[in-house]
Amino acid sequence: MNQLWKMDPNIKKTKNSADSANYPEAIQSPSQFPDEVLEKVLSMLHSHKDRSSVSLVCKDWYNAERWSRTKIFIGNCYSVSPEIVARRFPRIKSVTLKGKPRFSDFNLVPQNWGANIHDWLVMFAKVYPLLEELRLKRMTVSDESLEFLAMSFPGFKALSLLSCDGFSTDGLKSIATHCKKLTELDIQENGIDDVSGSWLSAFPDNFTSLEILNFASLNSEVSFDALERLVSRCKSLKVLKVNKGTGLDQLQRLLVRAPQLMELGTGSFQQELMFRHCMELENAFRNCKNLQILAGLWDASYVYLHVLYPACSSLTFLNLSYATLRSDEFTKLIAHCPNLRCLWVLDTVEDKGLEAVGSCCPLLEEIRVFPAHPFDQDINHGVTESGFLAVSHGCRKLHYVLYFCQQMTNAAVATIVQNCPDFTHFRLCIMNPGQPDYLTDEPMDEAFGAVVKTCTKLQRLAVSGLLTDLTFEYIGKYAKNLETLSVAFAGRSDWGMQCVLGGCPKLRKLEIRDCPFGNAALLSGLKKYESMRSLWMSACNVTMNGCRLLAKEMPRLNVEVMKDEEDDSHVDKVYVYRSVAGPRRDAPPFVLTL
């Protein structure tokens, strides 16, 4: 592609003239290349951001891009409509769709809010009969939709459902029965009706194409016999994540059938094993030479962890977020995992466990520490600032952190980001809302100030603890690359939110709950919201008048309000997003589009 620029000066001119963000129709330049060549070249572009840029160059490039695009990513399903997508892109094979606002994961969005996949599927069946992949996040999917999907796309290969709701295991049965070319079935953390495990038995006997199977989050037991036969005949299986009902002896049999696995999610790790079977399981792990990712380990009994040791040295990602290991147990395990790049754990490992991480895992880039007892009042459990410090000290390549803790200090965070200045994702959750620095009793402003000043590559930030408007002054001033900001129980006045909206040039997603930000703050972002994907505000001080004004001034934004039950003027939740599709037609009665 670079060489093309050098050869033909006309192309350079075209590129410069695209600096005006006007619609491509206004600029037309004779392309030096036949369309097929341009399409061929553009088909090598995969990043959807690059493709967006390319499509703005000129009309020819816009057309070449739309004909050559096979994968589409829609971050907000309501920002566009199925009709618009179908019109623009004739040759789509892979669709990624995200629906509800992220706070729906925490029960802040009522049921039946929307984001239903069905209308999309109907359009796809019409326009993209060759559709192969569908990846959905926070969408509502019914069994009927799954059946429709299974019957409408004969070449369908990959289905991934994360944090979705509305379907049951019956829907999965349709997929297993009809999708003859399925390579991927990835069902993660959905709110579904787990009727029975018989769906797994619905894969036909001559079905062999599966490469990725993840049913870890389903509770009902599947037929082990069916599972074993399935794993046996799918020789290309690379990822297998079974559910809790699969015991250790069964795991051993599966591993023997699939030593080529790269990613494994075990079932329950607690069952009684005779010594002989223990040895066999350890050998099975020894024979899995390609294992890089390990997860599951439900109810992990320390007694059996040693069977994992032979496989640990090649592990790059270890997910222990459902294994309640104590620090001494965890320390022994982590000592065998020197090549870890990514670690998810529960805070039962405590600070001592995290010290071990700092010592044993110098290549670590991502760590997530989840709370084992998030609603427990007992503050003696879990992790503190010293665990985080220890990790930052030993793991200088750290760039992604999600950390739930009981206490934190400004000084600790300042040291942490000195140790690890390359953070791109910094998500700190001090679990008691509005809690100050526990040593100095001051707000946590300086902590997040240090984060945004030091970590220039920061893309995602979640703040917590006692925070004044000063935190947001820092964020607005320093966080030049920030794209996603999550705020809860923070700030003093409208000024805080105004600072963020006035700064942060790359802000795309802003989600706020329980903060004293009102109409002035909301309206200060008028111009900005069109360059963002969405804004969420709940339990703030916004009123109907403020939202109405926003909707009036910015017709290309959808302003959706969920009102306070008792108080007509007060707004409980407002969701603002840009859209080329206009107000949505499927809004439920409790959602008002202004």
Place this chain on the structure above:
Amino acid sequence: MEMGKAANYENELATELRLGLLGTDHHEPEKQSFPSSLVIKSNKRSSSEMDYNSSDKCDQDCAPPPKAQVVGWPPVRSYRRNALQQQKKTESDVSGMYVKVSMDGAPYLRKIDLRVYKNYPELLKALEVMFKCTIGVYSEREGYNGSDYAPTYEDKDGDWMLVGDVPWNMFVSSCRRLRIMKESEAKGLGCL
């Protein structure tokens, strides 16, 4: 500490008519009030009138109000929250694997945490100290012959086994309870 803060808090509530959080309000004159989400699973209004009513209740309480559970906080996905709550019910005590230990002739039983020990010698040493006895050294052929006492255990099948025959990890996972038998009785187990 909690009681003192609670008393101040209640005083403030009586005059301020606002629902703030414990421990957050002392340093600035501008109080930070967190609106409605502070009350879990209720459809209460967020207006200050409702807050006033609940502060009445606070004045009458003697104990400080527990940390209020907030809807959707901490931000843990529903799936994960449910899964962990289930585990909490089914998992064995995270802090140990406690088994009863009885000794012939002793008036009461003891309990020990098997997870604390790394191997048999450590366990046997601990038992010797706890019961002030000598257990001696294990041999495959002779059991604990030559010592006053022999350690035995009941396994998951309900059988009484001699401690030391199987690998440590296997023992830990199958041991239900321990019994330190007098050597005279244990002789029957030792010679097979």
